[in-house]
Amino acid sequence: MDRRKLLKMISLAGVGSLMAGASCWHREATRPSYFLITAQPDADRERLLRLAGLARVASLNVTTSPIQPAGQDLSIFCQGRLLDPAQDEAVARPMANFAQELRARPRRGHVLLAIEPTPPRPADVVTFEHDGVVIDRISLRKNYTHIDVPGEQGPTVFRLREGKLWVVASSCRHELCKKMGARATGAFICAPNRLVATLPSTPGVMDAITG
Amino acid sequence: MPVTAHQTSTFDIRHSAFDILPFLALMLASCLGPGEEQTYRFSRFAMDTVVEYTIIAPSREVAQTAMLDAHEEIERVERLLWEEDSLSQIYAFNHARGRVELDQETYDFLRRTYDYYVRSGGAFDVTVKPVLDLYDFHAEAPTPPSEAALAARLPYVGMDHVRFAPPASLEKALADRVAITVGGVAKGYAVDRAIRVLRAHGIEQALVNAGGDLYGLGTNHGAPWVVGIRHPDDPTAILDTLYVSDRGVATSGDYQRYFMYDGARYHHLLDPTTGRPARRSRSATVIAPTTEQADALATALFTAGRAAGIAFIDSLPDVEGMVVDRDGKWYPSQQYALVSTPRQ
Numbered sequence: 001m002d003r004r005k006l007l008k009m010i011s012l013a014g015v016g017s018l019m020a021g022a023s024c025w026h027r028e029a030t031r032p033s034y035f036l037i038t039a040q041p042d043a044d045r046e047r048l049l050r051l052a053g054l055a056r057v058a059s060l061n062v063t064t065s066p067i068q069p070a071g072q073d074l075s076i077f078c079q080g081r082l083l084d085p086a087q088d089e090a091v092a093r094p095m096a097n098f099a100q101e102l103r104a105r106p107r108r109g110h111v112l113l114a115i116e117p118t119p120p121r122p123a124d125v126v127t128f129e130h131d132g133v134v135i136d137r138i139s140l141r142k143n144y145t146h147i148d149v150p151g152e153q154g155p156t157v158f159r160l161r162e163g164k165l166w167v168v169a170s171s172c173r174h175e176l177c178k179k180m181g182a183r184a185t186g187a188f189i190c191a192p193n194r195l196v197a198t199l200p201s202t203p204g205v206m207d208a209i210t211g
Numbered sequence: 212m213p214v215t216a217h218q219t220s221t222f223d224i225r226h227s228a229f230d231i232l233p234f235l236a237l238m239l240a241s242c243l244g245p246g247e248e249q250t251y252r253f254s255r256f257a258m259d260t261v262v263e264y265t266i267i268a269p270s271r272e273v274a275q276t277a278m279l280d281a282h283e284e285i286e287r288v289e290r291l292l293w294e295e296d297s298l299s300q301i302y303a304f305n306h307a308r309g310r311v312e313l314d315q316e317t318y319d320f321l322r323r324t325y326d327y328y329v330r331s332g333g334a335f336d337v338t339v340k341p342v343l344d345l346y347d348f349h350a351e352a353p354t355p356p357s358e359a360a361l362a363a364r365l366p367y368v369g370m371d372h373v374r375f376a377p378p379a380s381l382e383k384a385l386a387d388r389v390a391i392t393v394g395g396v397a398k399g400y401a402v403d404r405a406i407r408v409l410r411a412h413g414i415e416q417a418l419v420n421a422g423g424d425l426y427g428l429g430t431n432h433g434a435p436w437v438v439g440i441r442h443p444d445d446p447t448a449i450l451d452t453l454y455v456s457d458r459g460v461a462t463s464g465d466y467q468r469y470f471m472y473d474g475a476r477y478h479h480l481l482d483p484t485t486g487r488p489a490r491r492s493r494s495a496t497v498i499a500p501t502t503e504q505a506d507a508l509a510t511a512l513f514t515a516g517r518a519a520g521i522a523f524i525d526s527l528p529d530v531e532g533m534v535v536d537r538d539g540k541w542y543p544s545q546q547y548a549l550v551s552t553p554r555q
Contacts, residue, residue: 033254033261035254035256035261061252063253063254065253065275075256077261082256082259082260082261112255114253114254116254128214135214136214136216138214138216144216146215146216147214147215147216148214148215148216149214150214161553162434162435162437162454162553163437163452163553164452164552164553181548181552182551182552182553184439184449184451184452185448185449185452206437206438206439206449206452207265207418207427207431207436207437207438208263208265208418208420208425208427208436208437208438208439209420209423209438209439209440209441209449210420210423210424210425210438210439210440210441210453210460210461210462210496211423211440211441211443211450211462211464211467211494211496
């Protein structure tokens with residue numbers, strides 16, 4: 001096998017990728033959520049959607065709830081952090097001005113508006129490649145007792161359940177892939193069989209994140 | 212040639228029924244009436260974070276009513292325990308001299324923090340506040356405290372400086388410089404109280420997540436709640452996946468609150484013995500019967516590090532955990548596979 005191709009396949013087994021400095025506004029996968037306390041929800045919602053560049057985004061979860069009267073305000077939730085748009089330098093000037101204006105309003109707000117972009121669904125398939133060629137893709141949303149993948153030395157048998165994949169039988173001598181355990185992300189590589197099974201970098205089936 | 216795949220006879224009904232038979236599902240829903248349970252999601256603010264509610268209920272009204280009461284309970288706990296709130300019991304203790312009378316709930320809560328302190332060998336310690344206050348994470352150009360500043364305050368760190376006098380009194384044994392911060396465990400307690408309220412509303416399946424401290428009540432339409440552990444190096448990546456039902460989960464990480472100075476990261480998880488950020492770990496995740504336990508033990512595991520920390524987790528019944536050390540390698544507790552492997 002070509003050495004560069006082998007190195008590329010090995011690199012797929014790395015644990016996540018380094019995205020130092022990535023901000024909410026640069027990556028679609030981490031669009032922020034907006035929480036607005038207002039006394040004029042319809043007008044403010046439209047304005048906020050325009051300022052956030054979400055006016056034409058279809059996949060939005062917008063909820064409106066009555067609350068005890070409180071000062072009108074805007075907060076942005078981004079990558080696990082609550083931002084103050086009036087103070088955080090990462091927030092664009094028009095949004096910061098909107099936040100300042102909200103706080104200066106004399107009337108107390110009685111509606112909480114939560115605008116949460118639905119995150120794009122990450123790939124929820126596992127891709128099997130032999131010698132760099134894709135031979136099949138299987139949905140992670142289904143369960144399989146046996147997935148037999150042919151290889152140079154014989155089949156490698158996987159099991160897939162509730163979004164996690166693991167190797168139950170291997171035809172090669174060292175069976176290193178069996179020792180990797182059940183994985184929802186990353187890749188299984190069997191160099192003797194020239195086989196790579198690639199999972200998404202973020203799992204497709206997730207109810208919550210901790211950390 | 213494609214792979215040969217044998218699907219199991221029981222599959223993910225949530226997705227398959229909806230994908231393949233949408234019209235039949237709609238017809239069935241109208242025939243079944245109000246008994247059919249759906250998933251409803253809400254987000255609210257409290258404790259400096261967003262609290263996300265996922266509630267399975269027969270109607271949106273039922274789910275929303277339960278959520279509003281649960282959130283009111285979280286806000287009540289916040290008023291009770293948030294040390295920056297001048298009306299809170301913790302604020303009262305921190306600004307008092309000598310002996311303080313607390314309400315029973317706060318006293319019992321602090322008694323439990325003392326238990327975590329003893330069992331963790333001091334790795335979890337709510338009395339770190341005097342040194343924690345020396346780190347201003349919100350400053351424009353934050354700098355770490357000097358050794359002299361730390362040395363002046365370290366003598367006031369240690370729960371042995373606090374005396375518990377039943378039924379509900381707390382006394383500062385060492386001058387009045389002793390102060391407590393419950394940020395490492397209060398969110399977990401608040402989530403537990405919210406779950407209690409949801410249960411009282413008859414909710415049997417729900418997930419309450421307060422900034423990463425969460426509890427999975429029951430199941431998600433029959434399957435465990437699936438929880439991703441954030442990768443300490445990449446906020447968009449997942450390190451591992453947990454499958455939980457009636458369990459609390461919490462993670463302590465050095466990326467949650469920190470500033471950089473001279474190329475070094477100064478984060479909020481301090482080593483109580485030095486007053487400096489604990490350096491053995493990058494993140495620690497604990498799964499426990501309550502979120503409060505998970506919250507406190509995650510902090511302890513982070514501070515103690517791999518060797519002592521995992522041994523400590525292994526010594527506790529019904530508690531699992533994993534820690535990522537400073538080299539990025541992760542180590543699970545003995546029973547961790549119970550929560551990280553899907554049902555067979």
